[in-house]
Amino acid sequence: MNESELDSVLDTLGQGSTHGVAVAAVKDGAVSYSRAVGMASIELAVPNSLRTRFRIASLTKQFLAYALLQLVDEGVLDLDKDLRNDIPALHQYREEISLRHLLENTSGLRDIFDLLVLRGQDIETPISDDAIEALLRRQQNLNFMPGSQFVYSNTGFRLASYLAEKATSQPLETILRTRIFEPIGMASTELCRSGSAVLPELATGYQADGDAIRKASYGLSFNGDAGLVSSVNDLVIWERALPKLRVLGCPLETKLSEAARYNNGHSGSYGLGTFSTTWRGLRVSGHGGLLPGFASKLLRFPEKDVSVIVLANSSDTDVVGLASLAATAVMDSDLSERQLPRDLYSRTGLYIDRDRDELLELAFKDGRAIVRMHAMEFPLEGQDDTLMRIKYSATDRELVVKDDGLRLMEGGEEHALSRLPRYLGGYADLDRFVGEFHSADLEAIYRISREADNLRLSINGPAGRSAYSLVRLEETLFTGCSRQGYWLPYQIAIRFIGEGRFDTIELTSGRTKSLRLSRSN
The missing domain is CATH 3.40.710.10 (DD-peptidase/beta-lactamase superfamily)
Incomplete structure (x- = not known):
């Protein structure tokens, strides 16, 4: 040893x-x-x-x-x-x-942690089992x-x-x-x-x-x-x-x-x-x-x-x-990590899976290749000359290097990733995104307001409130990250759907996919 x-x-x-x-x-x-x-x-x-x-x-x-x-x-x-x-x-x-x-x-099924966060509730806020049961029964889609x-x-x-x-x-x-x-x-x-239970020899x-x-x-x-x-x-x-x-x-x-x-x-x-x-x-x-x-x-x-x-x-x-x-x-044996593809540095950047509005960033931190998804970082482990496993992710994911870009392998299916350049379309049209959107599944109001050249999302739910500063990635796609209380960062992507004054937003997070909210004003 x-x-x-x-x-x-x-x-x-x-x-x-x-x-x-x-x-x-x-x-x-x-x-x-x-x-x-x-x-x-x-x-x-x-x-x-x-x-x-x-x-x-x-x-x-x-x-x-x-x-x-x-x-x-x-x-x-x-x-x-x-x-x-x-x-x-x-x-x-x-x-x-x-x-x-x-x-x-x-x-x-949508994750209960996600549902609480998405309706503005802090992890510390008390909620009864009956209230959780009612929230789960409100969900209409998988x-x-x-x-x-x-x-x-x-x-x-x-x-x-x-x-x-x-x-x-x-x-x-x-x-x-x-x-x-x-x-x-x-x-x-x-x-x-x-x-809050007190048990013998239980650590704080x-x-x-x-x-x-x-x-x-x-x-x-x-x-x-x-x-x-x-x-x-x-x-x-x-x-x-x-x-x-x-x-x-x-x-x-x-x-x-x-x-x-x-x-x-x-x-x-x-x-x-x-x-x-x-x-x-x-x-x-x-x-x-x-x-x-x-x-x-x-x-x-x-x-x-x-x-x-x-x-x-x-x-x-x-x-x-x-x-x-x-x-x-x-383990007394050679367990060295396998090498990553040589040209990985040239492929760093922010990517999107357009079929699902899933965001992925390939980066290097302290000399090690990492992937950032849903406000979390995962190291990469080489499998062969083109295949890398995203380590420690709760989802079965691999990253594939191809001549024309990156692919995300998930559940045996290949998802094309498009590189997302910095948005250069301007911000003069932000007023058309402003408004209130309602979700019956969450019992929450999502209020979109404008602050200079940015949008701000405020969530008002039955047991809490939270806020996100939204970063524009494309004409109708925004992302934001918030810390619920003091525990973990939490990232969402919001796609505005419709023409002119959008009537729907579609929300995607780590464990909630394509949840739709309708304009209420």
Whole structure:
């Protein structure tokens, strides 16, 4: 093992009385590296340890998937049955939606986080489960035909949790505890729906707020989408038990990471609550998680019998980088990254997929090639002379270099990208975009106003307000970025539709596609 670089990074993270991380690596069934640094509670001077419990966010999804697969194995549920009559929030859709669609993120359902942000609500603003249910039932359209694409959707796992409770007449807490945690011996893992709950040995979550650090919070409850708390020690128990677990006649890890097959026959990189892709030539499965104040990453390398776990009580922590360092330290082999295409520098710039108004920027940062999409940055990993994988994206994406430009490969389909030059058409016509637009799906008013040579979007919803400064990209296409409260940046693209005084706007974000709002004045 070569632990020096990982130890050096952890030494830096552990300096002073600040938040920190807990890290472990399992190789051949034994713990080969473990360390915790920083504070579980800065205020109470409680250090992090391997026993410290963290909110593991979306790492929860694999446990929900396992419980549901057990119910499928027992004949209680069916992965491919139409669920519209079983789940009230699906009643309004014309398209069939199955449990497989929910767990594979191929349902087309708009993500609940997106819906809250798009109606102006801050992540800290309290919202009841009943209000979330009502919001989901207001949605009249899907992002796409179920099974045709992948777009990450916490909504799907929220509804799958409801389905598990309905099928067993038990709360999800009981389902997970009796079916998974007690049999395996994970005594420190439990469902904790509320962000304000106080539990023994639970770390406090912290978040950067400008130059300061403050306690993080959120106003909605979670279930099988992101509600678990756990420790590194417990997740080590899970990883050591995983090779022995079977469901539906095959090893559990194989079933969880079984790639979704789209309607077009192509396969993606997400399975059932678990992704499966490659890392430096090795197959890797697992998941990541992010909530205000917490970040997590779990990676499995089946070919090397290695697992890596990173839990942090700050959502600013680079858990992906730490997991990569830990994996490199544990595996005694040459795992150097493959080279990127030589002429990539000449192709930097902003691009658009015109079929979907998806924006993508190719750039270099600190000498490394990155892609910016939806206000997030993803590094690129070379696959061959023309193909690059967009790493760590929640969507199955690859970038292809061709003589006539770039292509985005997503879900087995190729999307042409057009370079977007700086808009030079002037701003004298901005008044025709001004007005109010309404969305019944969001219960929100979008007010477009003019400020000199720019447009400003103000969102007024039932539980909050937010604002975006809109940058003009083309005659009728604008983009804006806002920070909801203090947590994450959030980018939208708005296309104005119609003639003269536009009567419709079409909004696209990371997890919401082509949502239309109508002019109301």
